[in-house]
Amino acid sequence: MKTFEDLEVYQKALDFTVVIFKLTNTKAINRNIIYQLERASLSISNNISEGFELQSNKQFVKFLYIAKASCGECRNLLTVMYRLEQIEIQTYNDLKTKSIEVSKQLANFIKYLKNSDIQ
Secondary structure (H helix, E strand, C coil): CCCHHHCHHHHHHHHHHHHHHHHHHHCCCCHHHHHHHHHHHHHHHHHHHHHHHCCCHHHHHHHHHHHHHHHHHHHHHHHHHHHCCCCCHHHHHHHHHHHHHHHHHHHHHHHHHHHCCCC
16 A cells, blocks of 8 residues: 555545535535534545554554544534434435444554554
């Protein structure tokens, strides 16, 4: 792996962000929720890329934890949107599933890096 773009988890995080931005661009959703959701979703791939570029496993893991936390923030915001009836159940379930997949993949990657001999 030569660049962060080669990481599958980065690609999934970026795909998730694109879906979020398309959703918020077309729906009548509370502006404050939109801004926070967009920032949180973007934070996932941003932290993966920023941590990768530090070229230190310890620092990379720190940024991966931040990315994972942003996944949780996205899930919370999606739940708020659903409860406010600003998104349909199918959209909510699909995006929640995607965020959980990214979060699990981040957790597995963190575990791998922590157990790795690579510094």
